[in-house]
Each structure stands twice: as structure tokens, then as C-alpha cells.
Amino acid sequence: MNSIERVIDVGGVGLVTLEGGTGRPLLMLHDELGFPGWMRWNAALADGHRFVVPLQPGFGRTERVDWFTSVRDVASFYARMLRESGLGPVDVVGFSMGAWIAAEMASADPGLFGRMVLVAPLGVRPAQGEILDFLGLTMRRHVMATVSNRRAEEVALMYGGGISPEQFELFEAARAESSRLAWEPFMHDRSLAHRLGGVQGVDTLVVWGERDQVVPRGCAEAYAKAIPGARLETIPDAGHRPEIEDSDRFIALVSEFFAAGKSSDGKSFARAS
Amino acid sequence: MQFNYITERPYRGLTEEQVYEHGAFFGMPNTMFDAQQASNDYNAYLDEAVLAEQVGFDGVALNEHHGNPFCLGSVLNVEAAVLARLTERVKIVLIGNPIPAHRNPLRLAEELAMIDLISKGRLVTGWVRGSGPEQFANNANPAFNREMFEEGHDVIIDAWTKPGPWRYEGKHFNYRMVNPWALPYQKPIPPAIIPGFLSRETAQWAVDKGYPYLGLGGPLAACADLTDFYADQYAARGLQAGPENFGHNMFVYVDETSERAQEIGRAAFTFGGGNGNFAKAQHTLPAGYNSPAAIKRLASVPQSGWLGVTKERLEEDTVDVKAVSMAEQKRRANVTFQNLQDNLQMVIGSPEEVTEKIKIVMRCLRPGMLFFMAPFGNASDEDRRRSIRLLGERVLPELRAEAARLDITDMFQRTPGTVALAPGQKRAPVVDHRAIAEFDASAEAA
Numbered sequence: 001m002n003s004i005e006r007v008i009d010v011g012g013v014g015l016v017t018l019e020g021g022t023g024r025p026l027l028m029l030h031d032e033l034g035f036p037g038w039m040r041w042n043a044a045l046a047d048g049h050r051f052v053v054p055l056q057p058g059f060g061r062t063e064r065v066d067w068f069t070s071v072r073d074v075a076s077f078y079a080r081m082l083r084e085s086g087l088g089p090v091d092v093v094g095f096s097m098g099a100w101i102a103a104e105m106a107s108a109d110p111g112l113f114g115r116m117v118l119v120a121p122l123g124v125r126p127a128q129g130e131i132l133d134f135l136g137l138t139m140r141r142h143v144m145a146t147v148s149n150r151r152a153e154e155v156a157l158m159y160g161g162g163i164s165p166e167q168f169e170l171f172e173a174a175r176a177e178s179s180r181l182a183w184e185p186f187m188h189d190r191s192l193a194h195r196l197g198g199v200q201g202v203d204t205l206v207v208w209g210e211r212d213q214v215v216p217r218g219c220a221e222a223y224a225k226a227i228p229g230a231r232l233e234t235i236p237d238a239g240h241r242p243e244i245e246d247s248d249r250f251i252a253l254v255s256e257f258f259a260a261g262k263s264s265d266g267k268s269f270a271r272a273s
Numbered sequence: 274m275q276f277n278y279i280t281e282r283p284y285r286g287l288t289e290e291q292v293y294e295h296g297a298f299f300g301m302p303n304t305m306f307d308a309q310q311a312s313n314d315y316n317a318y319l320d321e322a323v324l325a326e327q328v329g330f331d332g333v334a335l336n337e338h339h340g341n342p343f344c345l346g347s348v349l350n351v352e353a354a355v356l357a358r359l360t361e362r363v364k365i366v367l368i369g370n371p372i373p374a375h376r377n378p379l380r381l382a383e384e385l386a387m388i389d390l391i392s393k394g395r396l397v398t399g400w401v402r403g404s405g406p407e408q409f410a411n412n413a414n415p416a417f418n419r420e421m422f423e424e425g426h427d428v429i430i431d432a433w434t435k436p437g438p439w440r441y442e443g444k445h446f447n448y449r450m451v452n453p454w455a456l457p458y459q460k461p462i463p464p465a466i467i468p469g470f471l472s473r474e475t476a477q478w479a480v481d482k483g484y485p486y487l488g489l490g491g492p493l494a495a496c497a498d499l500t501d502f503y504a505d506q507y508a509a510r511g512l513q514a515g516p517e518n519f520g521h522n523m524f525v526y527v528d529e530t531s532e533r534a535q536e537i538g539r540a541a542f543t544f545g546g547g548n549g550n551f552a553k554a555q556h557t558l559p560a561g562y563n564s565p566a567a568i569k570r571l572a573s574v575p576q577s578g579w580l581g582v583t584k585e586r587l588e589e590d591t592v593d594v595k596a597v598s599m600a601e602q603k604r605r606a607n608v609t610f611q612n613l614q615d616n617l618q619m620v621i622g623s624p625e626e627v628t629e630k631i632k633i634v635m636r637c638l639r640p641g642m643l644f645f646m647a648p649f650g651n652a653s654d655e656d657r658r659r660s661i662r663l664l665g666e667r668v669l670p671e672l673r674a675e676a677a678r679l680d681i682t683d684m685f686q687r688t689p690g691t692v693a694l695a696p697g698q699k700r701a702p703v704v705d706h707r708a709i710a711e712f713d714a715s716a717e718a719a
Binding site: 135136137138139141169172173175176177178179180183184 | 412416417
């Protein structure tokens with residue numbers, strides 16, 4: 001799939017974004033290891049969706065923003081980007097820390113989003129279990145912990161072979177910036193679950209792989225419970241990256257979710273007034 | 274020239290097998306901790322410092338590590354406070370306080386001022402970022418390590434020098450009222466020395482702040498390169514660096530005979546893999562701890578690294594320590610033991626042998642301060658104290674004569690930064706490259 005790289009000015013920061021596909025804008029927020037590249041699921045959704053993928057500041061492509069010290073700072077930055085770009089309410093799919101960013105945006109302004117897909121979301125403390133301390137792992141161990149179904153085709157594509165010097169630097173930058181944003185409390189915000197209670201009018205799907213080694217089931221459940229009307233779907237043979245570990249199932253779930261929403265375009269895209 | 278005694282203060286209640294089993298000292302479960310053993314050890318090391326003063330050392334130095342039996346000095350200021358009262362003459366040299374790990378620079382300013390006051394102005398205070406494990410043990414965000422180090426340092430200096438009370442609002446620290454009652458004995462501030470492992474960034478910071486630099490280790494040529502780098506940066510500020518700007522650390526064990534020294538030294542310095550087994554790869558270089566420039570170097574030069582951690586090790590798929598057998602860990606420790614001796618980072622032998630080797634280091638690097646680091650592991654009090662005595666009685670007098678011959682001044686004889694360069698004047702050498710080349714050639718031949 002072809003994608004176009006653009007640099008959008010957000011408050012003086014040149015935010016590098018990738019765009020691809022045609023149709024309704026779909027904001028994709030990547031995870032704490034950075035944008036992994038266009039995958040099969042992107043291609044499957046590109047017919048009908050125009051992907052807008054910001055490459056998060058500090059992750060190697062977009063310069064680091066010195067005043068970012070929390071995920072809420074990033075959320076506020078992306079919210080500004082949406083407002084100033086005139087995209088209007090958009091659909092969003094966020095992965096792990098990207099899902100947390102989306103949730104922060106929704107909690108501050110539910111009108112930003114029509115539909116929201118949160119995949120293996122970080123950001124809340126699970127009732128049971130712990131979020132994997134991936135900053136206490138070596139880079140490769142961290143990367144490999146995100147995948148449980150290593151048979152999947154795209155896993156080999158992404159993580160097979162060695163790590164090139166360029167990839168090493170990008171992973172290091174991503175992990176360092178993640179550390180800046182959420183070293184303590186580790187990868188969650190104590191007030192988020194409370195604030196999510198006020199997210200009205202955003203159709204929400206939470207997706208969680210049942211073999212996720214990074215985010216425990218309790219995080220996904222907490223999101224589903226906190227956001228009014230949210231639905232939780234689990235994928236049995238996938239870990240932290242269901243979109244590549246069982247992409248057929250992931251594509252089916254997400255396509256269905258967006259298709260169901262199409263009939264309510266008016267509702268989803270009109271800001272509550 | 275100034276000679277310092279230092280020890281990591283190892284906890285001596287473990288077997289070597291227990292360390293190997295775990296794969297590293299950092300993070301060993303504290304269920305293995307025995308209070309009686311630790312109590313004896315703490316007191317023995319305080320007594321050693323007193324002995325070092327008695328036999329003629331000029332300083333006793335302390336360092337700090339957390340969460341492991343390799344170094345009992347979890348809060349070095351506690352030990353420094355005890356030594357401030359137990360000793361009478363020696364400098365108390367802290368190398369140093371890991372500012373980011375403490376997470377409260379104002380409290381540090383107070384503790385250090387008290388140590389300086391109780392010791393009547395014998396404190397030499399060093400500042401460090403703390404190694405990777407220190408960040409995990411104290412939950413200090415590694416990605417803000419350098420920022421916290423620099424901001425915390427400035428808070429401390431201001432707390433000592435800026436008339437209080439005043440309010441401080443920074444990025445990582447905030448104080449409603451900075452007005453510590455206890456201020457340092459030495460004015461305007463106690464002298465300091467900045468330790469580092471061949472890090473140009475640290476050396477540059479020391480130059481920027483006007484502090485001497487202490488090389489914690491490395492082959493002579495690499496240490497000389499860093500010393501030259503420091504001196505070049507110093508010269509760029511119009512100043513001539515001299516021995517007063519430099520310190521150098523070496524591992525030292527002395528015994529009556531060469532054979533006995535090697536036997537005891539080997540057992541101690543290779544114990545549990547030695548300091549090469551200090552921590553596991555995932556704790557040594559946490560994400561964001563290094564600058565992007567340093568990461569670039571690491572990423573492009575696979576064999577480069579810091580504290581033995583290379584790109585390859587960081588990428589290791591498994592960190593299953595049992596994958597590396599005990600025999601292999603021990604073999605590696607023995608290879609390191611020999612390599613360190615071959616390149617004079619470690620000096621072990623009879624008083625005469627040790628004296629000659631240390632003299633080579635003095636000629637090559639001309640450091641104003643030398644630090645002799647005692648063995649790790651389970652060496653007995655008797656062996657450790659015998660080494661201290663032999664150093665004081667039979668080695669130091671020879672080295673002092675050599676220092677006088679080489680005209681090596683220390684920071685207490687000549688304040689660093691007091692020798693100006695005339696505009697356009699080239700700086701004088703700070704190391705002896707010819708002596709280093711001669712040593713390297715002789716080592717090669719051997």
C-alpha cells in the first residue's frame with residue numbers, strides 16, 4: 001500500500017505523519033515501540049478509510065518535545081492536531097500506549113472521536129496481575145515479549161533476523177520516550193478509569209489477545225467497564241499484537257465494528273450539541 | 274600527590290556458587306541476607322578506613338550501590354558520617370553520591386554539609402549519575418537521569434552558596450523553602466571530583482563545572498585519550514590542566530610474596546565473576562540512560578560498549594543466566610583477571626612488584642590522586658588488613674618519592690583552574706605518551 005509522508009505543524013512541532021487509503025479519516029496511534037510499518041490489516045481497512053498515522057514525537061522520526069512528561073501531554077498535543085487540521089470527529093485505532101493516548105483524548109473531549117478501537121490498552125492498573133515491566137528487559141526481550149504467536153507470517157516479516165543499527169536506534173528512542181512518559185506510575189494513570197466514565201457517545205471496541213504477555217486481561221476489562229457502552233473482544237491465539245498475530249480475526253472484528261457504525265454516521269460524526 | 278584507600282565493602286556471607294547461580298550480584302534476593310554477617314562487615318570496613326589513616330593514606334574513599342551484596346554501601350553518607358568522627362586527618366572522598374537515585378538534592382546538601390562540619394572540612398564530594406541498577410533500585414527514571422543529575426547538582430550548589438531562604442521551582446525538583454541551616458565547613462563549597470568510565474560526556478561536564486575528573490578504569494592509552502580530551506576542553510577555556518585535575522583508580526592487592534598475593538587476589542577479585550557480573554544486561558543500560566550520540570556509537574560499533582555491555586548483549590534473545598554455565602562464568606572472570614593485570618588496571622603482588630607497576634601508571638597518566646581499590650569477594654579481614662599495612666608501610670613511601678620526582682601535584686596543593694594559558698598559547702602535555710608507548714611495546718613483547 002502506498003503511503004504519503006507529510007509534516008504537520010502542531011504548535012511549532014513538525015509532526016511527521018503517514019497517510020494512506022481513501023475514505024473517512026482513521027487516526028492510528030502506534031504503540032510504545034513505534035510505528036511497525038504498513039501491515040495486512042492496514043491494507044484491508046484502507047478501502048474506505050484514510051489512515052492518518054502520526055509518528056509520535058521523540059520516537060526517532062518526529063523531534064522530541066521537551067515538555068512532554070506524561071501521556072496526557074501527548075494526548076493534548078494530538079487533540080490540538082485534530083482540531084487544527086479540520087479533520088473533524090474521526091475514528092481512532094490505538095495500540096497499547098497509543099490506545100492509552102486515545103483514551104486520554106476521549107476523556108478530555110469525547111467529541112474528538114466517532115468510534116474508538118483500543119487494542120491491548122495500557123493506561124489503567126489491572127485489578128489482578130501487573131503490566132509487564134518491559135523497561136526492565138533488554139530491547140530484544142521486550143520486542144519478543146510483544147508477540148506470542150510467532151508462527152504468524154507478519155511476525156517474521158517484522159522481527160525476523162537481526163536488528164539493524166537504524167532499527168536499534170529507533171527502538172531505543174521509542175523505549176526512552178516511553179520511559180519519559182510513564183516510568184512512574186508504570187504505564188498507567190491512577191485517575192484515568194474514573195475520567196473514562198464521562199466518555200459518552202463514542203462507540204468503543206476493546207481488543208485483547210488472550211496470550212498477551214505485556215498487558216494483563218484486567219486492563220482490557222477495566223477499560224470495557226469504565227467506558228460507557230464499550231465492548232470487549234478477545235482473540236484466543238494472539239498476544240500483545242493481535243493485528244499481526246491473528247490478522248484475519250482482527251480484520252474481521254474491526255471491519256465489522258466500523259461497518260456497524262456506518263449506519264450511524266450522522267450520530268457518530270455530529271458533535272454532541 | 275594524594276593516595277586514597279577504597280573498598281566496595283563486599284558482603285561476605287555468600288558462596289561464589291550462590292552468585293553464579295543467580296548470574297549477577299544486582300538483584301540477588303535479600304532472603305540471603307544475614308544481619309550478623311552484615312553488621313560484622315560494616316564494622317570491619319570502618320575499621321579498615323581507620324587503619325588506612327594510621328598507615329599513611331591521605332584519603333579514604335566511599336562509593337555507593339544499591340540492592341546487591343557486591344557493595345554494602347547503600348547509603349554512603351551514613352558511612353562517611355561515621356568516618357568523619359572516627360578519623361582525624363584523612364580526606365573523606367565520596368565517589369560519589371548518585372544524585373538522580375536520591376531524588377532529593379536538598380536532603381543531600383544537608384547530609385554532606387553535616388559530614389563536612391563533623392569532619393572539620395575533610396569532605397571531598399563526588400557526583401555521579403549512578404549506574405543502571407541504581408535507577409531500578411530507586412525507581413529513578415533512567416530517561417531523565419542526566420537531566421536530574423544536572424538539575425540536582427545545581428540545586429545542591431545553590432543551596433550551599435545562595436543566601437536563604439529562597440524558593441526553587443525546576444523541572445524535576447521543587448522546594449518551597451531552601452534554607453538549610455547546616456552549611457559546609459569548607460568555603461565556598463567542599464572540593465569535588467567526578468568519577469567516570471572513559472565517558473567524554475562526563476569529562477566534558479567536569480570541565481564545564483571546573484571539577485577534576487577521576488578515571489575509574491580502562492587501559493592506559495584509553496585513559497590517556499580521555500585525559501587529553503579533558504585537557505583540550507580545559508585549554509579551550511584558557512586554562513592549563515595539570516595533575517591536580519585528575520584522579521585514577523586501580524584494583525590493588527599486596528601480600529608478602531608474589532605467589533600469595535596472586536592466590537588471594539585471584540580468589541577475591543574473581544569472586545562470583547567479579548565486577549563483570551555486577552548486573553545483568555537489562556539493568557546496566559536502561560532505555561534513555563545513554564545519550565542518542567552514545568547509542569549511535571553503540572549501534573554502529575557492535576564491539577563497543579560500556580561496563581562490558583555491548584549492542585550484542587543488549588539484543589540477546591534470552592537472558593537466561595543458566596545458559597552461561599558456572600564454569601564459563603569463572604573462566605571469563607579469570608581471563609579478565611589476567612587482562613586487567615596485563616594492562617595495569619589491576620596490580621597484585623609483593624610490595625616491590627606493586628610499587629614498580631604503580632610507578633609506571635604514575636609516569637604515564639600523572640594523576641594527582643590515586644585510588645587503590647581493595648579486593649571483592651570473601652577475602653578475610655586478616656588478608657585485607659595485611660594488604661593495607663604493606664601498602665602504607667612499604668609502598669606509599671616509595672610512591673611519594675616518585676611523585677616528588679615527577680612533580681605530581683594534587684588538587685589540595687594547587688587549586689584546579691588556577692593556571693591560565695596566554696592567548697594562543699598551546700597547552701602543555703598532561704600525560705606521557707612516550708611512557709605509554711614504551712609500556713605497550715613491552716607488554717606486547719611479553
